[in-house]
Amino acid sequence: MNLDRLVAFAKAASLPVAIVIVWALVTETGWVAAYVLPPPRTVVATLIDFFFGGSSQAYSGKFMAHFVESLYRVAGGFACGAILGIPLGIVLGYNRRIGAFIEPTIELSRSIPGICWLPLALVWFGIGTGTSVFLIALGSFYSIFLSTLGGVRYVNPVLLRAGRSLGATESSLLTTVILPAAFPSILSGLRLGLSYSWIYMVLGEFTGVNYGLGALLLQSRDTMDTPLIIGLMAVIGGLGVISDRLMLLFMTRILGMDVR
Amino acid sequence: MTGVVAAKVPAVTMPRSNDRPAKISFRNITKEFVSKARGTSTKALNGLSLDIAEKDFVCLIGPSGCGKSTLLNLIGGFEHATSGDVLLDGVRVTAPGPDRGVVFQEGALFPWLNVLDNVCFGPRRLGLPRERYLEEAHAILEEVGLLPFARHLPAELSGGMRQRVAIARALINHPPVLLMDEPFAALDPQTRVLMQEMLLRIWEHDNRTVLFITHDVEEALFLGTRVVVMSSRPGRILKDVRAELPRPRDFSVFGHPEFVKVKAELFALVREQTIAAAADASGNAGTVRTP
Numbered sequence: 281m282n283l284d285r286l287v288a289f290a291k292a293a294s295l296p297v298a299i300v301i302v303w304a305l306v307t308e309t310g311w312v313a314a315y316v317l318p319p320p321r322t323v324v325a326t327l328i329d330f331f332f333g334g335s336s337q338a339y340s341g342k343f344m345a346h347f348v349e350s351l352y353r354v355a356g357g358f359a360c361g362a363i364l365g366i367p368l369g370i371v372l373g374y375n376r377r378i379g380a381f382i383e384p385t386i387e388l389s390r391s392i393p394g395i396c397w398l399p400l401a402l403v404w405f406g407i408g409t410g411t412s413v414f415l416i417a418l419g420s421f422y423s424i425f426l427s428t429l430g431g432v433r434y435v436n437p438v439l440l441r442a443g444r445s446l447g448a449t450e451s452s453l454l455t456t457v458i459l460p461a462a463f464p465s466i467l468s469g470l471r472l473g474l475s476y477s478w479i480y481m482v483l484g485e486f487t488g489v490n491y492g493l494g495a496l497l498l499q500s501r502d503t504m505d506t507p508l509i510i511g512l513m514a515v516i517g518g519l520g521v522i523s524d525r526l527m528l529l530f531m532t533r534i535l536g537m538d539v540r
Numbered sequence: 541m542t543g544v545v546a547a548k549v550p551a552v553t554m555p556r557s558n559d560r561p562a563k564i565s566f567r568n569i570t571k572e573f574v575s576k577a578r579g580t581s582t583k584a585l586n587g588l589s590l591d592i593a594e595k596d597f598v599c600l601i602g603p604s605g606c607g608k609s610t611l612l613n614l615i616g617g618f619e620h621a622t623s624g625d626v627l628l629d630g631v632r633v634t635a636p637g638p639d640r641g642v643v644f645q646e647g648a649l650f651p652w653l654n655v656l657d658n659v660c661f662g663p664r665r666l667g668l669p670r671e672r673y674l675e676e677a678h679a680i681l682e683e684v685g686l687l688p689f690a691r692h693l694p695a696e697l698s699g700g701m702r703q704r705v706a707i708a709r710a711l712i713n714h715p716p717v718l719l720m721d722e723p724f725a726a727l728d729p730q731t732r733v734l735m736q737e738m739l740l741r742i743w744e745h746d747n748r749t750v751l752f753i754t755h756d757v758e759e760a761l762f763l764g765t766r767v768v769v770m771s772s773r774p775g776r777i778l779k780d781v782r783a784e785l786p787r788p789r790d791f792s793v794f795g796h797p798e799f800v801k802v803k804a805e806l807f808a809l810v811r812e813q814t815i816a817a818a819a820d821a822s823g824n825a826g827t828v829r830t831p
């Protein structure tokens with residue numbers, strides 16, 4: 281049993297390991313110039329410096345400062361997206377008559393790529409946190425809203441029939457059958473929304489704020505610091521994975537809900 | 541013992557003369573499904589009448605697509621007749637309710653609730669005191685042999701176990717009427733017989749009114765006090781047979797000569813209708829284009 285998991289892990293890890301080996305080979309031999317692609321160990325050293333300090337670089341030991349700033353924006357924007365998206369999805373999924381008024385507008389506005397909102401957001405909210413939070417909220421809203429709506433609207437009708445014939449009233453049906461049945465799709469909408477949040481965080485911070493992982497990423501391009509660029513890409517990706525796992529854990533354990 | 545007595549009723553069933561009052565009445569029911577998108581309408585039932593007395597165990601058989609589920613959905617309150625009356629205790633049915641327990645073909649258990657919580661769903665909605673229904677839920681789970689699985693989720697059960705939970709969940713509300721739509725269709729023959737025996741055991745000590753849909757003639761004869769055969773679509777009642785085998789019944793009646801004879805007759809009748817239904821389907825009768 282444990283061996284099976286080990287084998288599965290080895291299979292999954294084989295490609296990344298191969299990529300790192302090739303990466304190390306082509307960079308350490310000088311075949312690819314270091315300013316185009318630095319060797320893995322340089323990236324690792326830069327990251328260690330970024331996390332724990334030790335050099336005179338501006339970013340040295342500044343991980344927490346940048347991270348907290350980004351996290352703050354992601355959390356704020358994602359919370360706005362969820363606070364709007366979940367209730368709206370429930371109401372419109374539950375009541376098609378209200379939906380007929382609002383859904384087409386939301387569908388239409390969704391076809392505007394999130395990035396197109398950037399100039400307008402800058403005009404409205406200025407450079408910095410306001411714009412980032414707005415973009416993140418917008419980016420996460422659609423997936424949360426649509427998944428919630430779908431989950432609520434397309435509950436297996438036989439479950440509704442079962443609920444009614446067991447004595448549930450129309451109003452209690454929402455909390456006893458519809459929401460629990462829709463929970464898996466609400467959760468997947470939240471996960472998708474969270475991953476969009478990290479994406480739009482980077483976009484929002486590209487507008488030129490001083491602190492934040494996205495901001496630092498842009499600055500490291502200006503200084504042609506490729507090790508830091510690659511390191512930050514890995515950090516942002518890693519944070520996305522960690523936050524997704526934490527949310528999954530929270531939803532399943534703390535709320536005691538089942539994801540099947 | 542006379543065994544099975546097949547009381548032949550004319551093809552168009554009259555309300556059966558019976559001293560017990562009708563628990564369920566279908567009066568001249570027509571049900572048409574209209575699809576605006578395709579501009580077609582399908583007549584599932586056409587002028588069907590059927591009375592079910594209190595404590596009757598009526599098994600409904602007929603070719604696929606003849607309107608059996610439609611009939612059950614009407615009395616269940618899930619759908620409304622295009623014309624005609626569906627009465628429960630003489631009162632017109634308008635909505636589903638806990639006075640009619642329903643067991644669906646696929647069980648329709650709530651996948652997020654464990655077995656015990658599925659069973660307790662009804663009493664909770666009805667606001668019964670916790671101590672009372674918990675005790676009863678345990679008793680019912682014991683009866684269907686699932687007490688050891690009280691904390692399991694539906695996904696962790698076999699098909700037969702799920703159907704037993706579905707039956708327990710419907711029974712705990714003590715509905716005077718039990719509606720079952722091919723509840724055992726997906727089970728293997730061995731399990732099915734065990735489930736049938738379990739259902740009979742339960743029914744024999746409280747004698748509630750049951751409407752049971754099946755494709756299986758043997759199952760119908762084994763379980764029912766009455767077997768009603770429907771025609772191909774649009775569904776009418778073709779035959780209404782009283783099945784008076786000795787009770788309590790168990791699997792040994794399958795070999796009973798009367799049982800075998802009536803079974804063969806009914807099988808032939810359903811087969812005829814199924815062939816007719818197939819011919820209809822190729823000619824697309826019953827579905828008409830609306831102007």
Ligand SMILES: Nc1ncnc2c1ncn2[C@@H]1O[C@H](COP(=O)(O)OP(=O)(O)OP(=O)(O)O)[C@@H](O)[C@H]1O
Pocket residue numbers: 573574582583584602603604605606607608609610611773
């Ligand atoms: N919701 C619906 N919309 C349109 N047509 C329907 C609907 N439900 C049933 N029908 C039609 O009504 C007819 C009867 O359907 P019903 O489900 O009652 O058949 P059935 O006797 O239960 O068949 P089976 O034995 O296969 O379950 C069918 O021809 C079907 O196409």
Ligand SMILES: [Mg+2]
Pocket residue numbers: 608609610721
């Ligand atoms: Mg059916």
